[in-house]
Amino acid sequence: MSDAGYDHAAVEQRWQAAWDDAGAYRTSDDVDDPTYVLGMYPYPSGKLHMGHVRNYTITDAYARYRRMQGDDVLHPMGWDAFGLPAENAAKERDTNPRDWTFDCIDTMRDQMRAMGFGYDWEREIATCTPEYYQWNQWLFSRFHEEDLVERRDAEVNWCPHCETVLADEQVEGEAELCWRCDTPVEQRELEQWFLKITEYADELLEDIDELEGWPNSVRQMQRNWIGRQYGAEVEFEIGGHGSVTAFTTRLDTIHGATFFALAPDHPISEQAAEEDDDVRHFIEHEADPEGDEPNGVATDLTATNPVTGEEIPVYVADFVLSDVGTGALMAVPGHDERDHAFAEKMGEEIVPVIAPEPEEGEEPEIPDISEEAFTDDGVLVNSGEYDGLDSETARERLTDDIESAEHTTQYQLRDWGISRQRYWGTPIPVVHCHDGCGSVVVPDEELPVELPEFINTTGNPLDAAEEWKQTTCPDCGGDATRETDTMDTFVDSSWYFLRYVSPELDEAPFDLARANDWMPVDQYVGGIEHAVMHLLYSRFFTKVLADHEGLEHREPFTNLLAQGMVQLEGEKMSKSKGNTVSPQRIVEEYGADTARLFMMQAAQPERDFDWSEEGVRSTNAFLTRLKEMVEDFATEQPAGEDDAIARYVANEIDATVAIAGGEYDDLTFNRALRETQDLVRTLRQYAAYTEPHAETYERGLSAVVRLLAPVAPHLAEELYAELDTGEDGDENRTENAFVVDASWPTATVDREYVTKRRQLVENTREDVRDIIDVAGIEDPQAIDVVVAPDWKYDALEIAIESDAPNLIGELMQESHIREQGDAAADYGQDLQAEREALSMTLGPDEEHEALESAAWLLEREFEAPVSVVHADEVDESVLKNAAPGRPAIEIDD
RNA sequence: GCGAGGGUAGCCAAGCGGCCAACGGCGGCGGACUCAAGAUCCGCUCGUGUAGACGUUCGUGGGUUCGAUUCCCUCCCCUCGCACCA
Numbered sequence: 001m002s003d004a005g006y007d008h009a010a011v012e013q014r015w016q017a018a019w020d021d022a023g024a025y026r027t028s029d030d031v032d033d034p035t036y037v038l039g040m041y042p043y044p045s046g047k048l049h050m051g052h053v054r055n056y057t058i059t060d061a062y063a064r065y066r067r068m069q070g071d072d073v074l075h076p077m078g079w080d081a082f083g084l085p086a087e088n089a090a091k092e093r094d095t096n097p098r099d100w101t102f103d104c105i106d107t108m109r110d111q112m113r114a115m116g117f118g119y120d121w122e123r124e125i126a127t128c129t130p131e132y133y134q135w136n137q138w139l140f141s142r143f144h145e146e147d148l149v150e151r152r153d154a155e156v157n158w159c160p161h162c163e164t165v166l167a168d169e170q171v172e173g174e175a176e177l178c179w180r181c182d183t184p185v186e187q188r189e190l191e192q193w194f195l196k197i198t199e200y201a202d203e204l205l206e207d208i209d210e211l212e213g214w215p216n217s218v219r220q221m222q223r224n225w226i227g228r229q230y231g232a233e234v235e236f237e238i239g240g241h242g243s244v245t246a247f248t249t250r251l252d253t254i255h256g257a258t259f260f261a262l263a264p265d266h267p268i269s270e271q272a273a274e275e276d277d278d279v280r281h282f283i284e285h286e287a288d289p290e291g292d293e294p295n296g297v298a299t300d301l302t303a304t305n306p307v308t309g310e311e312i313p314v315y316v317a318d319f320v321l322s323d324v325g326t327g328a329l330m331a332v333p334g335h336d337e338r339d340h341a342f343a344e345k346m347g348e349e350i351v352p353v354i355a356p357e358p359e360e361g362e363e364p365e366i367p368d369i370s371e372e373a374f375t376d377d378g379v380l381v382n383s384g385e386y387d388g389l390d391s392e393t394a395r396e397r398l399t400d401d402i403e404s405a406e407h408t409t410q411y412q413l414r415d416w417g418i419s420r421q422r423y424w425g426t427p428i429p430v431v432h433c434h435d436g437c438g439s440v441v442v443p444d445e446e447l448p449v450e451l452p453e454f455i456n457t458t459g460n461p462l463d464a465a466e467e468w469k470q471t472t473c474p475d476c477g478g479d480a481t482r483e484t485d486t487m488d489t490f491v492d493s494s495w496y497f498l499r500y501v502s503p504e505l506d507e508a509p510f511d512l513a514r515a516n517d518w519m520p521v522d523q524y525v526g527g528i529e530h531a532v533m534h535l536l537y538s539r540f541f542t543k544v545l546a547d548h549e550g551l552e553h554r555e556p557f558t559n560l561l562a563q564g565m566v567q568l569e570g571e572k573m574s575k576s577k578g579n580t581v582s583p584q585r586i587v588e589e590y591g592a593d594t595a596r597l598f599m600m601q602a603a604q605p606e607r608d609f610d611w612s613e614e615g616v617r618s619t620n621a622f623l624t625r626l627k628e629m630v631e632d633f634a635t636e637q638p639a640g641e642d643d644a645i646a647r648y649v650a651n652e653i654d655a656t657v658a659i660a661g662g663e664y665d666d667l668t669f670n671r672a673l674r675e676t677q678d679l680v681r682t683l684r685q686y687a688a689y690t691e692p693h694a695e696t697y698e699r700g701l702s703a704v705v706r707l708l709a710p711v712a713p714h715l716a717e718e719l720y721a722e723l724d725t726g727e728d729g730d731e732n733r734t735e736n737a738f739v740v741d742a743s744w745p746t747a748t749v750d751r752e753y754v755t756k757r758r759q760l761v762e763n764t765r766e767d768v769r770d771i772i773d774v775a776g777i778e779d780p781q782a783i784d785v786v787v788a789p790d791w792k793y794d795a796l797e798i799a800i801e802s803d804a805p806n807l808i809g810e811l812m813q814e815s816h817i818r819e820q821g822d823a824a825a826d827y828g829q830d831l832q833a834e835r836e837a838l839s840m841t842l843g844p845d846e847e848h849e850a851l852e853s854a855a856w857l858l859e860r861e862f863e864a865p866v867s868v869v870h871a872d873e874v875d876e877s878v879l880k881n882a883a884p885g886r887p888a889i890e891i892d893d
Numbered sequence: 894g895c896g897a898g899g900g901u902a903g904c905c906a907a908g909c910g911g912c913c914a915a916c917g918g919c920g921g922c923g924g925a926c927u928c929a930a931g932a933u934c935c936g937c938u939c940g941u942g943u944a945g946a947c948g949u950u951c952g953u954g955g956g957u958u959c960g961a962u963u964c965c966c967u968c969c970c971c972u973c974g975c976a977c978c979a
Binding site: 215216217219220221223224225227229231246247248249250261289290291292293294317318319320321323324325326328329330331332336337338339341342410412528531532602603607609610612614615621625670671674678681684685688756759763764766767768769770771772773774775776777834835836837838839841860861881885886888889890891 | 912919975978979
């Protein structure tokens with residue numbers, strides 16, 4: 001057996017060319033409702049990395065599996081082609097983003113073809129083409145019509161290095177670093193375009209419950225991100241400044257509000273700063289919202305508690321954040337940890353107003369809040385007429401009773417600022433009229449607003465494109481200036497999955513009727529890093545399109561798989577660490593099939609796993625051996641009998657097929673492939689032990705080839721062509737057909753039967769080994785395996801079904817069991833002892849058959865003849881140890 | 894702190910009420926094949942045991958159950974996400 005591998009390059013090129021010629025992966029527009037399998041489209045960086053390979057091998061394998069199951073499949077690919085790196089690269093190389101991007105796309109497309117991914121390239125899209133991005137602009141107009149677009153001044157995250165605005169989600173960590181370049185982010189005030197995703201906050205949140213095909217972690221991350229909280233707004237009068245609204249989730253604690261606190265940038269704080277040097281000093285120099293320590297300064301203002309009428313001091317404090325709630329809060333140090341810490345620091349009063357829920361009939365016991373706040377709900381104390389109410393009732397009552405109080409809901413989700421001060425993105429289709437029409441959306445017939453030629457400049461190239469900028473107002477015809485902001489690339493990716501449905505359409509972003517038929521995406525696969533942004537924005541777009549454009553789906557992705565990382569020695573592969581493994585090198589050295597098979601078999605798709613050169617080599621060796629087996633078979637058909645061994649192998653084929661199919665359904669390729677590899681081993685053992693029965697052996701090889709085809713498609717085609725007889729389970733086969741189009745192998749047995757059968761064989765083999773070992777038998781001469789008598793199976797069945805207290809009595813009602821005398825009583829006692837644990841085994845004939853067909857394994861191992869016999873062929877003394885699921889074993893030494 | 898997911902034999906990792914001393918892989922040990930090595934194949938890999946047994950194990954400590962690695966609670970630890978969120 002050689003380990004030199006096979007000529008993977010020849011095999012792979014041959015079949016890639018054949019698939020191309022045949023248009024094997026085209027999905028016709030006519031199909032009704034294809035299974036839509038999608039991997040998150042990549043940013044065309046120019047190089048496929050292992051993460052891509054894993055991601056797209058998962059979708060490819062699943063798409064191929066579904067197809068072999070008889071589904072029509074939609075499996076497209078495209079390019080998230082706008083974005084900052086193209087601009088940076090263009091500057092470095094003195095080219096322009098467009099050329100650079102298309103070069104990268106060409107390279108990556110070639111690499112994908114080399115991997116053998118079965119995409120319908122006729123549906124390829126690139127978001128940086130006007131044919132695509134005009135629909136971003138068109139959608140912007142639709143959103144605008146529906147009042148889902150807003151332009152407003154906003155404090156934005158500004159990366160001085162990238163010279164661009166970043167979304168909150170693009171700012172990372174405590175240190176607030178840019179997600180791309182790790183530069184500390186600054187704040188700037190700019191006029192920005194926003195999409196009002198907050199209008200959909202409730203639906204986006206509530207529909208998460210329905211997304212049962214999504215991982216919990218992603219669902220939870222989205223819930224947190226939306227961050228809905230029910231509470232109340234309540235007004236406090238501040239002397240000289242009128243009323244100020246505070247948001248609280250704990251209106252029940254209002255009697256314990258002993259001071260009031262404002263964010264440093266709250267309007268009243270700013271007014272106070274003008275009159276009060278201490279406050280100004282605090283705001284300008286001391287406030288540190290990032291710090292752990294709560295800092296604050298007393299003002300000479302007081303606020304009136306609307307329920308007690310008490311005057312309480314007002315602080316400006318840096319732990320109060322202007323973008324949380326209303327930027328003003330009533331502080332209840334007795335029942336809020338942060339307020340407690342601040343009160344202690346400032347020497348403010350701490351009053352308990354909530355006591356833990358007392359036992360039935362007992363009085364509430366006021367908690368000790370001197371050291372620590374009591375933050376649970378409970379019953380009210382020190383709260384006048386509200387004493388004794390539970391927290392929840394009190395919140396309702398107080399909201400009703402306090403004139404200024406009302407229920408409100410707070411969200412952490414903010415509107416989506418889509419403006420970017422960059423060149424390489426979709427121009428926001430707006431012109432600013434100089435004659436008073438304001439900001440006017442460009443009419444549909446003038447779309448697309450195309451990007452001008454790239455200008456290499458430090459700021460925004462669109463700002464420097466003077467000629468492009470000058471235009472006329474669509475409303476009044478007067479002079480106007482184009483908007484120079486471009487869209488966040490997450491706009492592009494929020495609907496690209498719809499474009500694949502009709503990528504050439506030039507009247508609309510997507511063909512509505514077809515999208516209604518084909519959507520949603522059945523299986524979406526991508527990295528966990530998109531858990532919030534991309535996936536939330538896509539859901540938002542889908543809902544807007546459902547509300548206003550007739551899309552009949554409110555969620556874009558039915559099943560989501562967040563694939564794990566490919567690591568090297570437990571560490572994430574990254575360029576900066578220099579521990580990457582190049583897919584290209586692996587493909588050259590071992591071939592695409594080896595790379596794909598190794599990855600899919602190494603771990604469950606959602607788990608991280610370590611790349612291992614050793615593993616790759618052994619995967620390659622496996623494929624090489626398989627190829628040799630098939631070639632040997634094709635060269636000279638064996639002429640063995642259809643004997644017990646052949647039956648064992650046939651059963652193993654069924655077992656493998658039954659198990660692997662289920663695993664493919666669950667996308668647990670690793671298990672499906674393990675079973676498949678085991679079957680190959682069984683076939684090898686079979687061929688090594690005896691002359692195989694040709695039909696059985698071929699059926700096994702054919703099953704293996706087809707089970708492997710989704711993951712190692714090139715070699716599978718090669719071997720499928722080699723096995724070109726019309727074999728079992730694949731009646732649809734025609735001459736020269738692709739394995740891509742082959743039907744998935746079928747098994748006539750179910751998993752449960754398979755498992756029982758395997759268990760019986762395995763247990764029996766182990767028992768024989770145990771006996772030989774423990775008894776110290778050097779050289780066994782003969783092994784008898786005796787299946788239990790039929791009556792024991794009957795007794796077992798009765799025992800399982802019976803709920804009579806006296807099992808023995810029940811059994812003895814059966815005459816054929818009673819006749820067994822002491823043996824029946826003994827076995828009855830065994831059954832009684834294990835009564836609750838009993839389960840049905842195979843029947844006596846099935847057991848006999850299973851053992852007889854597995855006998856060769858024992859003969860091979862112990863080099864002794866094995867006979868499997870029925871109970872009636874042996875002496876009674878032997879039968880004592882025989883039970884259903886456990887034959888008696890007699891070894892002669 | 895809150896939320897999600899985890900902690901299983903030397904390592905990785907399945908199982909998620911009885912068939913579990915616990916699948917599989919790696920590593921290690923022994924054997925077959927070979928002049929040899931590699932590859933491949935066959936076993937072993939918690940302890941004791943001269944016939945398939947017994948004993949102790951699945952983060953900790955409790956509980957439920959005839960029976961728990963599997964269910965419930967306490968605590969400890971890890972990973973991820975969110976977080977001075979009112």
